[in-house]
Amino acid sequence: MPKTVFDVCVVGSGPGGGIASYVLTQAGLKVVLLEAGPQLRAGVDYGYHRSPMQWLQHGLQHNQWTPEESLFRDRGERNHFTPVGDRPGHGWLKALGGRSLCWAGHSLRFGPLDFRTWPISYEEVAPYYSKAERFMGVYGYKDGLTNMPDGEFLKPVPMRCPDYMLKRGVEKLKAKGRRAEYVAQRKAMATEPHSSGRNLCHYCGKCGNCCVDAKYTSANTPIPRALKTGNLTLLTNSTMTRLLLEPDGNRITGVEYRDEADRTQRIECRALVMACNSIETPRHLLANTTRRFPRGLGNGSGQIGKNLTSHFNISVVGWFPELVGRDASNDDGTGYWHGLLTGLYWDEPHPHFERTYQVQVGSGYAPTRLAVTQLPGYGASLKRQLREINSTHALMNMQGVTRISPQKFVDLDPNITDRFGVPLSRVHLHYEQSDLAMAQDCNDRCIEIIEAAGGKVVSAPGRVRVEDLVIDLNHWVGTVRMGDDPRTAPLDRWGRSHEIPNLFVGDASVFSDYPEKNPTLTNITLSWRMSEHLAELAKRGELS
Amino acid sequence: MERRELFKILGATAVAAELGLAQHLHETIPAETYTARAFRPEQLAMLNQLCEVILPSDEESPGAGRANVALYLDMFVSFRGREMKQLFEEGVALVDSRSRAQFQKPFPELAASEQDAIVAQLAASEQNRDDAGGRFFRVLKIQTVLGYHYSDIGQRQYMHYRGNTAVAEFPGCQHEGHHAS
Ligand SMILES: Cc1cc2nc3c(=O)[nH]c(=O)nc-3n(C[C@H](O)[C@H](O)[C@H](O)COP(=O)(O)OP(=O)(O)OC[C@H]3O[C@@H](n4cnc5c(N)ncnc54)[C@H](O)[C@@H]3O)c2cc1C
Numbered sequence: 001m002p003k004t005v006f007d008v009c010v011v012g013s014g015p016g017g018g019i020a021s022y023v024l025t026q027a028g029l030k031v032v033l034l035e036a037g038p039q040l041r042a043g044v045d046y047g048y049h050r051s052p053m054q055w056l057q058h059g060l061q062h063n064q065w066t067p068e069e070s071l072f073r074d075r076g077e078r079n080h081f082t083p084v085g086d087r088p089g090h091g092w093l094k095a096l097g098g099r100s101l102c103w104a105g106h107s108l109r110f111g112p113l114d115f116r117t118w119p120i121s122y123e124e125v126a127p128y129y130s131k132a133e134r135f136m137g138v139y140g141y142k143d144g145l146t147n148m149p150d151g152e153f154l155k156p157v158p159m160r161c162p163d164y165m166l167k168r169g170v171e172k173l174k175a176k177g178r179r180a181e182y183v184a185q186r187k188a189m190a191t192e193p194h195s196s197g198r199n200l201c202h203y204c205g206k207c208g209n210c211c212v213d214a215k216y217t218s219a220n221t222p223i224p225r226a227l228k229t230g231n232l233t234l235l236t237n238s239t240m241t242r243l244l245l246e247p248d249g250n251r252i253t254g255v256e257y258r259d260e261a262d263r264t265q266r267i268e269c270r271a272l273v274m275a276c277n278s279i280e281t282p283r284h285l286l287a288n289t290t291r292r293f294p295r296g297l298g299n300g301s302g303q304i305g306k307n308l309t310s311h312f313n314i315s316v317v318g319w320f321p322e323l324v325g326r327d328a329s330n331d332d333g334t335g336y337w338h339g340l341l342t343g344l345y346w347d348e349p350h351p352h353f354e355r356t357y358q359v360q361v362g363s364g365y366a367p368t369r370l371a372v373t374q375l376p377g378y379g380a381s382l383k384r385q386l387r388e389i390n391s392t393h394a395l396m397n398m399q400g401v402t403r404i405s406p407q408k409f410v411d412l413d414p415n416i417t418d419r420f421g422v423p424l425s426r427v428h429l430h431y432e433q434s435d436l437a438m439a440q441d442c443n444d445r446c447i448e449i450i451e452a453a454g455g456k457v458v459s460a461p462g463r464v465r466v467e468d469l470v471i472d473l474n475h476w477v478g479t480v481r482m483g484d485d486p487r488t489a490p491l492d493r494w495g496r497s498h499e500i501p502n503l504f505v506g507d508a509s510v511f512s513d514y515p516e517k518n519p520t521l522t523n524i525t526l527s528w529r530m531s532e533h534l535a536e537l538a539k540r541g542e543l544s
Numbered sequence: 545m546e547r548r549e550l551f552k553i554l555g556a557t558a559v560a561a562e563l564g565l566a567q568h569l570h571e572t573i574p575a576e577t578y579t580a581r582a583f584r585p586e587q588l589a590m591l592n593q594l595c596e597v598i599l600p601s602d603e604e605s606p607g608a609g610r611a612n613v614a615l616y617l618d619m620f621v622s623f624r625g626r627e628m629k630q631l632f633e634e635g636v637a638l639v640d641s642r643s644r645a646q647f648q649k650p651f652p653e654l655a656a657s658e659q660d661a662i663v664a665q666l667a668a669s670e671q672n673r674d675d676a677g678g679r680f681f682r683v684l685k686i687q688t689v690l691g692y693h694y695s696d697i698g699q700r701q702y703m704h705y706r707g708n709t710a711v712a713e714f715p716g717c718q719h720e721g722h723h724a725s
């Protein structure tokens with residue numbers, strides 16, 4: 001039997017790898033997609049509606065204080081990396097679709113100002129944002145903001161009463177010259193019939209585990225459509241363990257992987273797309289060395305694993321006496337987060353920190369997700385206060401960008417390997433003064449807004465300490481960045497290695513810089529753009 | 545309902561919403577069918593009385609004792625294991641001994657004001673980790689709050705919650721007064 005040589009091997013089926021498989025197979029290329037985890041079925045393997053009492057039982061069984069089901073918490077990988085410093089995490093859901101199965105769907109375009117430090121401009125990326133949004137199905141209002149451009153939106157989902165209170169607070173402060181905007185969230189959920197044929201959203205608020213596939217995932221939209229072309233070979237439960245190169249070390253020839261039956265197998269391909277996520281992709285590039293690339297494949301710049309950044313959080317909770325008595329009968333919506341405070345320090349940087357933050361706002365009452373459980377006292381007053389606060393509260397969660405610096409990076413653990421013999425990644429995180437300054441500013445601004453809105457603060461860090469900062473373990477980016485200069489960036493402006501012409505990266509490792517906005521829409525958009533470029537090169541025979 | 549069956553129904557969202565898909569949220573632990581695993585009947589009775597003092601009945605909704613939150617506590621403690629069981633057993637014993645020492649009666653037989661006096665003593669040391677009564681009360685209080693919100697009474701009569709279901713639209717805030725800036 002003649003050996004199959006695939007046009008492209010894509011490793012990892014998360015948002016980045018899923019869209020690459022779709023775009024490449026549509027272009028007529030023969031693609032093999034390797035995914036370490038199994039295929040899970042929405043509503044069958046995860047995401048059931050149960051009564052709060054059943055959830056509770058589930059939570060108690062799993063020793064969880066928050067009993068709500070969480071695909072990510074229940075099935076996420078454990079002990080798969082080494083944390084160094086200020087409590088870094090590394091999120092990995094090993095399944096077809098990766099973390100798109102459990103993501104919250106928040107989809108915000110990066111703006112023109114955000115791309116100032118990139119090799120590509122917003123104008124170059126905008127058409128791909130439009131393609132991605134139309135393909136995914138993203139709902140939202142047209143807000144007309146300068147640096148969070150409107151997209152191709154499905155029917156929006158409105159905000160709850162506490163959001164409007166905060167919006168009022170923001171408007172009052174704007175009248176005094178402050179800069180900020182309060183808008184509704186934009187999410188990748190089918191609120192009206194959509195080309196993907198996904199079910200309509202039924203506003204049950206269990207979006208981390210959507211049971212009917214109304215939320216976009218890699219597993220429910222791009223991968224089924226890629227399979228339909230007949231050009232995709234899908235290998236689940238198959239872990240890529242080694243990258244194979246020509247003897248001279250100039251081109252990738254394929255990968256080695258461990259199959260479902262734990263046998264070592266090889267795949268040959270003309271091009272490789274790495275989309276294992278922003279920690280795993282640099283890990284594999286660093287772990288594979290040759291005489292030409294002693295510091296890792298395509299790492300002549302020495303930048304692979306560097307420039308690591310993520311979002312980090314603090315939370316401020318407030319409530320609104322004016323809303324006492326409001327109807328909490330069905331607050332579920334598309335989950336907790338319906339509001340967004342943004343537009344902070346877009347064009348006027350803060351003197352004490354670089355970049356900026358946004359604040360995601362959660363509100364509404366749900367019996368399995370009681371926001372405030374600890375109040376002083378007992379008896380009639382406790383009972384009254386619990387209802388007043390929980391039905392009118394708003395939880396303001398900062399999403400700030402950690403400073404990009406030598407204090408934050410990924411390298412290989414010299415002592416620990418996974419069961420395939422590949423060294424584990426080490427994630428280094430050390431907060432700096434500027435990170436603390438950002439969180440402090442957020443604390444102060446949130447309190448100011450709650451009070452301007454006529455609300456009261458229930459809890460806030462006050463004077464922020466490093467112990468209060470919580471890293472977003474799912475938002476890492478920047479570890480294999482794009483740049484025009486091969487001396488300072490491993491990838492070119494398309495996401496192709498400067499040094500290995502048939503090596504491409506399709507996940508958020510490629511980000512040249514990071515704004516306060518959530519990464520995944522941009523990850524999908526850039527992977528789409530990279531894949532079209534790859535297909536074009538293949539057509540012209542320019543892959544080597 | 546079978547998961548698959550539910551999936552089918554929820555898959556056809558519009559239809560489900562039109563039919564007014566039955567809400568699947570009701571539930572308190574059914575006293576008739578639940579067999580207590582952690583506590584004896586007299587301990588459960590005392591826990592329910594403590595729950596009732598923490599979140600009492602009023603004209604709008606029955607309190608946590610009447611919502612039978614003690615059964616939730618039983619479930620909680622039996623899942624959490626030995627240390628948690630010990631904390632509760634010692635807490636219940638402490639309440640009992642204080643009731644007998646101060647009012648010469650077991651806790652369930654005390655007058656409302658006397659029960660309140662006992663709970664007030666526990667609550668006063670809520671923040672004191674060196675005090676056995678305070679440590680017990682802290683956990684008891686949080687778990688009473690959670691258990692009450694899981695109960696049918698807590699969700700429906702107290703919070704008026706009707707969610708966890710399929711609806712065709714999410715109306716959001718409809719109060720014009722809230723929209724004005
Ligand atoms: C609870 C939660 C909520 C989130 N909410 C949002 C949100 O609202 N908005 C937003 O923008 N982002 C959100 N995110 C983040 C988002 O999910 C991630 O940024 C995104 O999934 C990253 O995509 P990826 O393709 O790089 O990696 P992943 O989604 O991690 O996918 C990588 C895939 O590659 C596979 N893989 C890894 N190594 C190998 C190997 N060696 N061989 C074979 N396969 C391999 C993995 O098993 C996995 O399936 C959220 C994440 C979580 C967990």
Ligand code: SF4
Nearest residue numbers: 201204205206207210
């Ligand atoms: S609210 Fe919509 S997207 Fe979220 S879980 Fe329910 S059906 Fe899915």
